[in-house]
Amino acid sequence: MKIDKETILKLDRPGPRYTSYPTAPEWSSGVSADTYREQLSNFGNTEKTLSLYAHIPFCETLCYFCGCTMNIRPQEDKYGDEFIGFISKEIDQIARSIGRRKTVRQLHWGGGTPSFLSEEQMIRLFDKIRSVFDIDPTGEIAIEVDPRRISQSKVKTIKDLGFNRISIGLQDFDERVQKEVNRVQPFALVKQFHQWCRKYQFASVNFDLIYGLPGQTQQSFTKTVEQVIALRPDRIALYSFAYVPWLKKHQNKLKADLLPAADEKLEIFLKARELFLQNGYEAIAMDHFALKDDDLAKAFRDGKLYRNFMGYTVKPADEYIGLGPSAIGFLENTFFQNYKTIPEYYRFLKQDELPVERGKVLSQDDQIRKWVIGALMCHFQLNKDNFFQMFHKNFDDYFVDEQKHIQECQNNRLLTVDAQNLVVTDLGKIFIRNICMGFDWYLRQHQAKQKFSRTV
Numbered sequence: 135m136k137i138d139k140e141t142i143l144k145l146d147r148p149g150p151r152y153t154s155y156p157t158a159p160e161w162s163s164g165v166s167a168d169t170y171r172e173q174l175s176n177f178g179n180t181e182k183t184l185s186l187y188a189h190i191p192f193c194e195t196l197c198y199f200c201g202c203t204m205n206i207r208p209q210e211d212k213y214g215d216e217f218i219g220f221i222s223k224e225i226d227q228i229a230r231s232i233g234r235r236k237t238v239r240q241l242h243w244g245g246g247t248p249s250f251l252s253e254e255q256m257i258r259l260f261d262k263i264r265s266v267f268d269i270d271p272t273g274e275i276a277i278e279v280d281p282r283r284i285s286q287s288k289v290k291t292i293k294d295l296g297f298n299r300i301s302i303g304l305q306d307f308d309e310r311v312q313k314e315v316n317r318v319q320p321f322a323l324v325k326q327f328h329q330w331c332r333k334y335q336f337a338s339v340n341f342d343l344i345y346g347l348p349g350q351t352q353q354s355f356t357k358t359v360e361q362v363i364a365l366r367p368d369r370i371a372l373y374s375f376a377y378v379p380w381l382k383k384h385q386n387k388l389k390a391d392l393l394p395a396a397d398e399k400l401e402i403f404l405k406a407r408e409l410f411l412q413n414g415y416e417a418i419a420m421d422h423f424a425l426k427d428d429d430l431a432k433a434f435r436d437g438k439l440y441r442n443f444m445g446y447t448v449k450p451a452d453e454y455i456g457l458g459p460s461a462i463g464f465l466e467n468t469f470f471q472n473y474k475t476i477p478e479y480y481r482f483l484k485q486d487e488l489p490v491e492r493g494k495v496l497s498q499d500d501q502i503r504k505w506v507i508g509a510l511m512c513h514f515q516l517n518k519d520n521f522f523q524m525f526h527k528n529f530d531d532y533f534v535d536e537q538k539h540i541q542e543c544q545n546n547r548l549l550t551v552d553a554q555n556l557v558v559t560d561l562g563k564i565f566i567r568n569i570c571m572g573f574d575w576y577l578r579q580h581q582a583k584q585k586f587s588r589t590v
């Protein structure tokens with residue numbers, strides 16, 4: 135696909151990635167630990183299933199591009215021990231509020247770097263979770279690891295614990311780019327790690343890549359992509375570099391003059407996309423690729439892909455609970471987020487309080503727009519009959535103010551529209567965030583300036 139520069143410049147603007155709607159800047163301290171406790175208790179009175187996310191907030195060294203909530207610590211047991219002590223208190227409090235054992239259909243350890251924990255600490259944390267929840271072994275049990283700091287024995291322990299999916303941060307194989315971002319990790323190391331994952335038979339191995347990093351060129355990234363294809367992971371997440379130095383001060387360590395321009399960045403993505411498609415991968419929604427038989431590819435084909443704060447997912451449970459600093463939960467149409475800093479997170483738990491900092495109770499309009507954005511992001515189309523069945527409202531009557539945006543998307547060849555469907559075009563798939571932005575009520579109220587990363 136060739137996209138002219140004019141289109142790129144027109145559409146390259148700050149915008150959310152819609153891992154939630156309403157987006158996190160719209161959440162407030164009006165949602166408290168009391169609300170959370172009440173919702174947990176209500177949840178305990180239902181047969182609803184659970185998706186559990188645990189945020190392990192430590193990394194040993196800083197990657198200058200990093201946009202995650204993490205803390206740099208030397209890899210010493212004391213940090214993990216203290217953390218497990220506090221997250222165990224959080225788990226106990228949550229279990230007490232729910233009041234009964236619940237089944238976890240999706241468990242995800244993210245970070246930071248969950249593999250920062252020692253094997254013994256991982257076992258301890260897993261056992262703690264298992265002591266209050268039933269974990270469905272056929273569910274998605276996933277973990278993120280850093281290939282620079284993992285041994286064969288740790289990979290085996292992870293598998294023995296019951297994790298069936300493993301994901302690594304790879305980003306880019308080019309040595310020059312790796313040096314620019316302070317993350318040197320040679321191909322041989324990733325290859326070794328990938329062999330261990332295959333040896334222990336994880337159902338799915340994912341590699342995270344980032345395009346748009348400083349020093350990257352289409353040529354250099356093509357080589358990275360070829361090396362990735364040679365290893366053949368089941369899934370690839372190909373993230374657009376979110377450059378937000380006003381939020382993540384350490385990104386100022388990157389040389390801004392080495393960042394590819396918007397059109398170069400898009401060319402890097404398009405070339406990578408072309409290579410993955412030519413080599414047996416299917417493009418999944420906005421930024422993922424998967425082998426044909428991987429669950430993610432099947433779910434996308436069957437219209438059963440979902441999106442939440444962990445990104446795209448296959449097996450959503452009814453409700454979400456987040457553990458650890460900055461973790462997000464979603465119960466009964468209410469978002470909850472924990473305090474982000476470790477001292478605050480520990481302080482509340484020390485006082486036997488749930489460390490909820492903020493959240494958002496969704497209005498009916500929020501729920502409607504969340505559904506619309508979800509349909510566009512996950513299925514690349516929206517059926518007006520389905521909308522009517524969900525909300526008993528006529529799509530065109532409800533979205534009167536959005537008609538101008540929908541028309542603009544048609545003029546820009548991002549959408550085709552008929553009486554029943556909005557269908558995202560191939561070009562629209564690249565600019566899906568722009569399409570969704572027109573349905574974001576909050577964004578229209580106070581046009582985003584520099585709060586979000588750019589859509590290209």
Ligand SMILES: C[S@@+](CC[C@H](N)C(=O)[O-])C[C@H]1O[C@@H](n2cnc3c(N)ncnc32)[C@H](O)[C@@H]1O
Pocket residue numbers: 193199200201202244245246247278279280281302303304305342343344373374375376377
């Ligand atoms: C929590 S990390 C993965 C696990 C582990 N910490 C690691 O890096 O190996 C999650 C992923 O987010 C992506 N990421 C981090 N910062 C990003 C940014 N500023 N823009 C786009 N993607 C980013 C990276 O691909 C990274 O692998």
Ligand code: SF4
Pocket residue numbers: 192193195196197200201202204245246247280303
């Ligand atoms: S990319 Fe991963 S390892 Fe690097 S600082 Fe961020 S969370 Fe830590």
